[in-house]
Amino acid sequence: MEINLSGVIIMFAMMISVMGISEGRLKVGFYRNTCPDAEAIVGDFVRDAARFNPQVPAFLLRLHFHDCFVQGCDGSILIDNGAISEKLAVGHQGVKGFDVIENAKAELEFVCPGVVSCADIVAIAARDAVAFSFGPVYEVETGRRDGFVSNLTLANRMPDSRDSIQLLKQKFFEKRLNVKDLVLLSGAHTIGTTACFFLMERLYNFMPGGGPDPSINPNFLPELIETCPPNVDINVRLPMDHDSGNTFDDHILQNIRNGFAVLQTDAKLLDDPTTKQIVDSYFRFSNQTVRPSFEADFVKSMVKMGRIGVETGPKRGEIRRVCNAFNN
Numbered sequence: 001m002e003i004n005l006s007g008v009i010i011m012f013a014m015m016i017s018v019m020g021i022s023e024g025r026l027k028v029g030f031y032r033n034t035c036p037d038a039e040a041i042v043g044d045f046v047r048d049a050a051r052f053n054p055q056v057p058a059f060l061l062r063l064h065f066h067d068c069f070v071q072g073c074d075g076s077i078l079i080d081n082g083a084i085s086e087k088l089a090v091g092h093q094g095v096k097g098f099d100v101i102e103n104a105k106a107e108l109e110f111v112c113p114g115v116v117s118c119a120d121i122v123a124i125a126a127r128d129a130v131a132f133s134f135g136p137v138y139e140v141e142t143g144r145r146d147g148f149v150s151n152l153t154l155a156n157r158m159p160d161s162r163d164s165i166q167l168l169k170q171k172f173f174e175k176r177l178n179v180k181d182l183v184l185l186s187g188a189h190t191i192g193t194t195a196c197f198f199l200m201e202r203l204y205n206f207m208p209g210g211g212p213d214p215s216i217n218p219n220f221l222p223e224l225i226e227t228c229p230p231n232v233d234i235n236v237r238l239p240m241d242h243d244s245g246n247t248f249d250d251h252i253l254q255n256i257r258n259g260f261a262v263l264q265t266d267a268k269l270l271d272d273p274t275t276k277q278i279v280d281s282y283f284r285f286s287n288q289t290v291r292p293s294f295e296a297d298f299v300k301s302m303v304k305m306g307r308i309g310v311e312t313g314p315k316r317g318e319i320r321r322v323c324n325a326f327n328n
């Protein structure tokens with residue numbers, strides 16, 4: 001009887017331990033045994049698409065941010081479920097790159113069906129997008145499951161280009177990202193472009209009674225006005241990192257310091273003593289201090305962002321067959 005009881009206890013302990021393991025967490029190389037070529041396949045699709053269209057890396061980096069900030073990194077932004085689709089939310093305006101994710105998914109379903117989540121494909125693609133743009137190469141954690149919800153109302157707390165620095169900090173804190181993460185992740189604007197749409201208020205209606213944002217460097221203002229004149233087609237685009245829009249580097253922070261920020265929220269990083277000090281820390285150092293690395297710190301913040309609200313383990317979420325639809 002005693003032996004049986006201890007046998008039951010051992011069995012129970014083993015079950016808990018197996019459940020514990022299978023509940024899982026994100027980890028580097030999650031697909032090493034189940035789909036060893038998963039990351040390479042995604043990388044091939046990212047590179048092919050980026051060679052065809054140099055804007056693709058920026059699309060993919062932004063896509064990961066927008067996925068993670070609504071319902072966690074669960075591929076919810078990829079779903080097409082009619083008028084309520086999350087991707088139609090105002091806060092997701094201009095988000096692109098869905099086709100690259102869908103194409104990689106199709107190949108992965110062919111090679112290892114039902115294994116690799118769409119949320120992970122987005123995270124891997126963002127990593128490869130940074131590397132393709134000559135940014136840091138880092139190990140990406142995987143093991144996310146795809147979510148069951150897509151509703152545009154859930155995106156109403158997306159950071160907005162007109163948010164105050166206080167509100168941006170608040171929105172990042174809600175995702176367990178701190179003020180340093182806010183600065184570093186804003187540094188993602190080292191690649192990519194923005195539509196004039198997001199600049200019009202900053203250029204022409206910033207002050208009561210009209211006028212530009214006084215924080216714009218006077219040497220930069222004429223160039224911005226020339227690209228986005230008052231009657232411009234608001235879809236005209238310009239690089240967010242002046243003079244270095246296709247390369248991942250710390251020029252974005254230098255530009256922000258010098259009044260060459262294009263987005264209002266990037267400029268506002270100088271409005272707050274803490275965020276300003278973080279921006280400055282990448283440029284002001286004595287011989288005694290170790291020079292901080294924007295690239296290395298950006299990676300740490302990206303990994304943190306990639307953990308927001310993730311579903312892991314076989315009992316949570318699902319592995320979609322296609323990325324734009326739930327399985328049932």
Ligand code: HEM
Nearest residue numbers: 058061062065094159160161185188192193194195198265
């Ligand atoms: C801090 C809050 C943020 C705000 C308010 C913000 C806002 C914006 C806006 C308005 C655009 C231009 C969109 C367009 O015209 O299509 C943009 C582009 C972009 N954002 Fe952000 N963003 C933020 C944070 C981030 C983060 C955390 C990432 C990634 C880690 C990111 C990556 C990008 C990229 C790569 C682009 C360029 C997209 C393209 O070229 O199509 N942003 N962002």
